[in-house]
Structures are given as structure tokens and as C-alpha cells.
Amino acid sequence: LAKTTQPISMDSYEGQEVNITCSHNNIATNDYITWYQQFPSQGPRFIIQGYKTKVTNEVASLFIPADRKSSTLSLPRVSLSDTAVYYCLSGGPGTYKYIFGTGTRLKVLA
Amino acid sequence: EAQVTQNPRYLITVTGKKLTVTCSQNMNHEYMSWYRQDPGLGLRQIYYSMNVEVTDKGDVPEGYKVSRKEKRNFPLILESPSPNQTSLYFCASSRRTDSNEQFFGPGTRLTVL
Numbered sequence: 001l002a003k004t005t006q007p008i009s010m011d012s013y014e015g016q017e018v019n020i021t022c023s024h025n026n027i028a029t030n031d032y033i034t035w036y037q038q039f040p041s042q043g044p045r046f047i048i049q050g051y052k053t054k055v056t057n058e059v060a061s062l063f064i065p066a067d068r069k070s071s072t073l074s075l076p077r078v079s080l081s082d083t084a085v086y087y088c089l090s091g092g093p094g095t096y097k098y099i100f101g102t103g104t105r106l107k108v109l110a
Numbered sequence: 111e112a113q114v115t116q117n118p119r120y121l122i123t124v125t126g127k128k129l130t131v132t133c134s135q136n137m138n139h140e141y142m143s144w145y146r147q148d149p150g151l152g153l154r155q156i157y158y159s160m161n162v163e164v165t166d167k168g169d170v171p172e173g174y175k176v177s178r179k180e181k182r183n184f185p186l187i188l189e190s191p192s193p194n195q196t197s198l199y200f201c202a203s204s205r206r207t208d209s210n211e212q213f214f215g216p217g218t219r220l221t222v223l
Binding site: 034099100 | 212
């Protein structure tokens with residue numbers, strides 16, 4: 001089970017693009033990278049998942065370089081409502097144990 | 111509506127008084143899991159279940175029990191709660207195919223006096 005490392009916190013302003021990087025040096029061959037968002041006193045919510053290169057959905061983009069030792073979650077044009085904690089996880093289809101860690105606390109300022 | 115429900119949402123109890131937090135999902139998911147969240151420690155996995163009658167320990171199982179007699183339910187049992195089990199608890203479920211997408215419940219805030 002690969003451990004991930006993220007910055008503890010980030011600040012941004014409304015309308016800016018935010019990039020949160022996650023390091024997963026020991027990622028296994030069949031591991032996916034998955035990102036979650038959590039608002040205070042709510043359960044985490046799945047944002048995006050990828051294996052390699054780039055994945056985009058209506059909420060975010062996920063960039064994974066060829067060596068897969070890191071990944072970047074990109075949030076375009078953030079708003080105040082994007083203030084939350086973001087978690088990066090790695091794990092394969094057979095993963096049953098998950099390590100969420102402490103995540104990255106993003107604060108969006110007006 | 112597809113969802114994971116937990117009950118109760120808030121509970122204050124005393125040391126040693128057995129309690130059960132229920133978790134139910136209506137998505138026919140095979141995988142279910144319990145987490146606790148504490149300030150500065152993030153989310154930590156307590157127990158998980160791969161399917162009916164199949165459970166295993168997560169990172170912090172001490173003081174907890176679980177059972178999975180039906181696919182939709184995964185109760186968390188604290189036989190003798192202690193103050194260090196005061197926490198915010200989340201249940202989650204996943205269909206377990208080619209995705210690590212978990213669906214989380216609203217949380218149960220437990221205080222043990």
C-alpha cells in the first residue's frame with residue numbers, strides 16, 4: 001500500500017486555477033490515483049481517479065506523469081465553495097485498505 | 111436516491127456502556143468500511159468488509175467490532191467505549207470493480223464521557 005505525501009495547506013483566490021501535487025514514490029504497477037474532497041463535518045466525496053497521463057471531468061483534471069511517482073489535481077477557476085480538504089490516495093483494484101492521511105487544506109479567498 | 115446512511119448522527123454516552131452505530135447502503139455494494147476522523151490525524155480506517163461474512167482490520171481496530179450479515183448493513187460495535195474513542199465516524203461503501211470510488215455516509219459524532 002503506497003503512502004502519499006501532500007502539502008498541508010494552500011491558499012488561493014477566487015477565479016484562479018489551483019494545482020495540488022501529491023507524491024507517491026512507491027506506487028504499485030496496478031495502483032490508481034484517487035482524489036477526494038471533504039467539507040467540514042461531512043464525509044469525503046470522490047472527485048477524480050486516474051492511472052496515467054491526463055483525466056478530466058466536470059469538476060477537475062488529474063495529471064499523472066509517465067513515471068507515476070506523483071500526480072497533480074487541477075481545479076479550474078476556484079470559488080469560495082471549493083474551500084475544503086483534498087485527499088490523494090493510491091491503490092489498485094484489489095485494494096481494501098486505504099490511507100487517507102491528513103490531506104491538503106485549501107482555502108479560497110475572496 | 112443512492113446513499114449511505116448512518117445512525118445515530120450524534121451520540122453522547124458514558125465509559126463502558128455498549129453501543130452500536132448502524133450503517134446501511136442501498137447501492138448493492140460489496141465493499142464497506144468504517145473510518146474515524148480526529149483533528150490532526152485525518153481519516154483512519156477501522157475495519158472493512160469485502161463481502162457478506164468477510165471482514166478484516168484496518169489501521170485502528172482496537173476497541174471496535176463489526177459484523178456483515180447482510181450486504182447492505184455494516185454496524186460498528188463498541189463493546190466498552192472509552193473516552194479515547196470520542197471521534198467523528200464515517201461509514202463508506204464501494205462497488206469494488208475497477209474503481210476506488212467510495213461513497214461516504216454523513217458521519218456520526220460520538221462523545222464518550
